[in-house]
Amino acid sequence: MNVKQSLLMALKSMKTSKMRSFLTMLGIVIGVASVIILISIMNGLSDQITSNLKNAGTDNITVNVFGRGGNRSFQYDDMERVVAENPTFFTSFSPNVNASVTVKNGTKSVSTSVRGTNEYYQDIQSVEVEAGRFLEFVDVERLQKVCVIGSYIAEELFDGSVYEDSTVKINGSTYAVVGVLKETAKSEEASADDIVYIPYSTATRLSGNSNIGNWVVKAADVSNIDAAITELRDKLYLVYGDSSSYRVSSMSQLIETLNEITSSISMVLVGIAGISLVVGGIGIMNIMLVSVTERTREIGIRKALGARRRAILSQFIIEAATTSAAGGIIGIILGIVLALVAGSLLDMAVKPSINAVLIAFGVSVAIGMVFGYFPAGKAAKLHPIDALRYE
Amino acid sequence: MIQLIDIYKIYPMGDEEVHALDGISLDIKEREFVAIIGQSGSGKSTCMNIIGCLDVPTSGSYLLNGQDVSAMSDDQQAHFRNKTVGFVFQQYNLIQKLTAYENVELPLIYRGVHERDRREVVMEALEKVGIADKHKNLPNQLSGGQQQRVSIARALAGKPSLILADEPTGALDSRTGAEMLDFLQQLNGEGHTLVLITHDMNVASRAKRVVSLSDGRIVEDKEVRH
Incomplete structure (x- = not known):
């Protein structure tokens, strides 16, 4: 039995029992749509934050001083000297x-x-x-x-x-x-x-x-910003003798940290949404088991005509995968539409990503195959005469 | 062609054992037309299942075209059925969701025949049973006689050496049933070995040889003169 034939058969049986197929898919639709929505919103959010921070300048180094220092503290003149002595690292500075x-x-x-x-x-x-x-x-x-x-x-x-x-x-x-x-x-x-x-x-x-507790220093070269930060830290250490008295950070570091945070938040959210995909998979398994029982006679006929176990197995797996892939496609479309609607209603930037779409589709097909395997195996193992006699 | 040697088929039923086939030996040669006749419970269905490679005997050996089928695995049997046996069932056993064409196509798909080569074979088989114009119909859009024709076309499409008909007229009115038998007889004349399972003496009398089963044993095996 070739794949194309199984695919057509699966689409046909979906068409003949629309309500059942829709309900079977619903879990996958909801799961995929929520994954797409969450990823779109988190992508948009992280893009917005990044671009806001970039506007503030990626070549800016922020210096915060907490300690009062024992005998002396880092003054305007000190900073002026550091910047003037290292023209390869710094161009200018300003206190805040x-x-x-x-x-x-x-x-x-x-x-x-x-x-x-x-x-x-x-x-x-x-x-x-x-x-x-x-x-x-x-x-x-x-x-x-x-x-x-x-x-x-x-x-x-x-x-x-x-x-x-x-x-x-x-x-x-x-x-x-x-x-x-x-x-x-x-x-x-x-x-x-x-x-x-x-x-x-x-x-x-x-x-x-x-x-002065806060400074902003402009780096001469963004690609060399880490060395510039090290230079500033060294100078501050000479004054305070304690690295916990000050903090030197750059916008690009901040962007990196923020991206890490947003991506781990979205992982958690997607993980939660992913649970509904598993629930959807169980729904598919359930319906496939019913379908195998209902079609016992059909399986018997196919076996009598010479279908091997693998042919029956692949037919039912393809059917399950097609159902969940269809659910995945509906979920992707629904998710993108809802994300865009939510974005415009809430005035948020949303950015559906092609990767999210591809992964969602792949995952939904895989879920169909994994959860379809057990019912399909059951069908493949049926004995031809038992199946033919089944009323 | 068919050689059943001392076949037993024993089912456990509660504490007792039921001997569905109780030591059957039968030789059927190529191009023969044999009717296996018996009342329900005589073991004729079990006999057909074994001849059609749908079931294996408890003991004894079954040689089909010289190959021992009783020792084959499920998949080997499936392959063998696909190549050698064409089934015609009482209930037609067409897949309701598939069109006449697609039903006839199935054995070829399972054999691995390429799509473009299938078309010719399928249409040829449908033409032979005189139903080519209805190839796009679903089984429930066809009459009983037409459905049985489709199932014969399906049996023919794989060009099997053996056609196994299980009560082929059972669900048809007598006129259509007679037509169907004429047709099967014609196929036998064209060189297919034909084994017909029935409980109806009138149907069996068309065969050249009638084997009577009772309680799992052969009670009579005679040539019929026409």
Whole structure:
């Protein structure tokens, strides 16, 4: 019995008992669809996170300092020297001095976060200015009370109309507004637009803490970023003498870690969804057993006409595999459609992958074959006269 | 061609044993037309199953075309049936989901005949039984006589040397039954060995030789003159 013949036969019997075939397939359909949906959503999510992080710059190295240091701490001058001495590793750097403040313009006020940086920050973080300018060397050097405000702040305090002589009061001190940033996140509260940049030197004074806990350093060459990180760690170790006092990490490392996390989360989710595939397989086995009993006479006729065990075995296995493969195809289509619908309803990026589709199809065929084997074996072992006499 | 030598077929039934065949020896030569006749329970069905390689005897040996069938494995028997025996059953035993054409095609598929070579053989067999125009019909779209024709075509398609007919007229009205017997007789005339199993003396009387079975033994074996 050749494969093509068995396949046609299987499709035929599926067509003649549509309801039964559909119910048999349902487990596989649900299992495959949920696997596809989960993989699409997790793929989309991980892509979104990765691209967001990439926008922030893969050549950025983040330095966090926790320890106060015994006698001395790593200061602005130290970082400046490290960067200047290693032009093959680093191009520029900026401190990040963050503080929560209240910003006022007359009677209007908002609570926001202020970030103290230097003149390189604009380039490192690709900050775009809508009007005016970003912070400059003189601002930092002379501890000027100037600020660059995000579009949310401009909207809230100035109704969007900021003039050259506009000022704001940050925790009571007056700062000149020298620039307004381009909108990046729909000017919503707590978004990237809800921020005020001031010179870091001014910021340390504002926060009353002269230690800088956070830096961003731009690497000269992304492919050499691990060596650059090592260099920074060495320098920090010289100051703190304890590797737990600081942490140096790059965006590309972070992306890698995040990808690992998302992929292990999706493995778990897919594993759970996979359980329904097993349940679906048992459903197929059940129906195949019924089908073998119902078709005992047919099996007897086939054997009388000269069908060998293998021919009967392969006929029933192919039938089971065809049923579950059909369920798999329906599940794939359903899964992609539902993932896209869910993506557009929930405003999420979804990305069905061709690999997921191929694996889902392969797995559903394999399930049919594995769970079809037992009933098929039962059919193949029937004795021809017993089968022929069966009523 | 067929040589049954001291065949016993014993079934256990509870504590007792039932001797369905109780020491049967029978020689059937090529091109013979033999009717095996007996009441139900006489052992004629068991006899047919053994002649058709559907079953093996408990003891004794069965040579078909010189080969000992009783020692063969399931698959070897299947292969042998496929090559040598054409069955015509009382209940036609057509597969209901398959068309007339596909039913006749089955023995050729199991023999491994290529698709393009099958078509010719199948249509030839269907033409021979006069039902080629209905090759696309399913069995339930055919009358009893037509279904029996399909099953004869199926038996013929494999060009077996032996045709084994088990009550071929049992489910047919007398006129159609007679037609069917005419046809089987014609096949015998063309060189097929024909073994007919029946309980009906009128049917058996068409044969050239009648073997009567009773309680698992041969009680009479005579030539019939026409």
